[in-house]
Amino acid sequence: MTSTAYLFAIVLTAAAVTILLRSVPFLLFREGKPLPPVIHYISKMLSPAIIALLTFYCFGGHLQERVPAEHGFGIAELSAAIVVVGLQLWKRNPLLSILAGTAVYMIFIQKIFP
Amino acid sequence: MTPAEHTVFSIRKRALASSLPVMMGYVAMGFAAGVLLTTRGETGHPVFWGILTSMTSISGTLQFLFPGWFRTGLPLTEVALLTFCINFRYAMYGFSLLGKFQDISWWKRCYLVWTLTDETYALEVASPYPAGPANSTYCLTLAMLDHLYWIIGVAAGAFAGSRLPFSGKGVEFAMTALFLVILTDQVRNRENRKPAIVGGGTALAALLVFGPEKMLIPAIILIVTIFLFFRKKWDREAAQ
Structure with missing residues (x-):
């Protein structure tokens, strides 16, 4: 278990970086001055790339955390992911997609591949 | 009620009305992140950590990543670099708000910067008031309400997480599902x-x-x- 002092350090580090990013325009720039084009370009590209990266990172975590038979060699992850993406394409309701996908995953690893 | 009071009251009412969709999203999403913190975070006092994490960063993605970082004790350099990349977009938002915020006193502006999430940004950019006292009241009310919704959602989820009537095994898929939803929409x-x-x-x-x-x-x-x-x-x- 991580020590309480270290938990505080994680929270403060994350908050400091987040707040610093939010204050960049107010600290550095005046109204009407254009954004450096390279920053604009990276910002536009980075958001979808980071989300795709985090998605794979999560899948890696699920697959590593359990022995292969516990999730049917990836069937639990794949089925739950199909439910999430399918529902989101169909209904466009993030909460519904997340709850349904998570429920499917929990049923898989608790009941089908216990 | 004097006309001035009435104006402030009506501005706050308008801010409350436009914040209602954010309330639904923040309370529900915060609740899911709070449950995850209790079942996966291994913190000891999840409600305390729920309030602290949601109050300071006010970032949905971070909120879902905190439980894993807490459990493994992620090195602070990685915490900083990941937070930087995940929240890099926030550095862009202020540019379109510089004008709208210029008349607001510096300490109120600090609060507006601190609370600048995706959703609050979207509402503030679309503020119906020109820069000035009315806009200041409107934006500050929005910021405080959205901040509060997020804290309440996470704290309630962290509290409920310890009282689930069923096994929470597998609830960590909520984070994966969140990223899949964002990716699908993007x-x-x-x-x-x-x-x-x-x-x-x-x-x-x-x-x-x-x-x-x-x-x-x-x-x-x-x-x-x-x-x-x-x-x-x-x-x-x-x-x-």
């Missing part, structure tokens, strides 16, 4: 498909080479390098 927009493919491809390679625990930093460095390398080509394509 790739509806044609412009986002190329960066998503670069991110996904790099992630898969990094996952196979480094494993899930060590993949993020090399993947981020590679992604940014690829973007910079192809900048001339891709930036021109996007402009067309």
Whole structure:
């Protein structure tokens, strides 16, 4: 278990970086001055790339955390992911997609591949 | 009631009305993140940590990542670099608010900057009032309400997490589902498909080479390098 002092350090580090990013325009720039084009370009590209990266990172975590038979060699992850993406394409309701996908995953690893 | 009071009251009422959709989203999403913190965070006092994390960063993605970081005691350099990349977009938002916020006193502006989430930004940019006292009241009310919704959602979820009437095993998939939902919505927009493919491809390679625990930093460095390398080509394509 991580020590309480270290938990505080994680929270403060994350908050400091987040707040610093939010204050960049107010600290550095005046109204009407254009954004450096390279920053604009990276910002536009980075958001979808980071989300795709985090998605794979999560899948890696699920697959590593359990022995292969516990999730049917990836069937639990794949089925739950199909439910999430399918529902989101169909209904466009993030909460519904997340709850349904998570429920499917929990049923898989608790009941089908216990 | 004097006319001035009435005006402030009506501005606050208007802010409350426009914040209601955010309330639904924040309370529900915060609740899910709070449950995750209790079942996966291994913190001892999840409600306390729920309030602290939601109050300070006010970032949905971070909120879902905190439980894992807490459990493994992620090195602070990685916490800083990941937070930087995940929340880099926030550094863009202020540019379109500089004008709207210029008359607001500095300490109120500090609060507005602190609370600048995706949703609050969207509402503040669309403020119906021109820069001035009415706009200041409107934006501050919005910021405080959204901040409060998020804290309440996470704290309630953290509290409920310890009282689930069933096993919470597998609830960590909520985070994966959240990223899948964001990704699905992003790739509806044609412009986002190329960066998503670069991110996904790099992630898969990094996952196979480094494993899930060590993949993020090399993947981020590679992604940014690829973007910079192809900048001339891709930036021109996007402009067309």
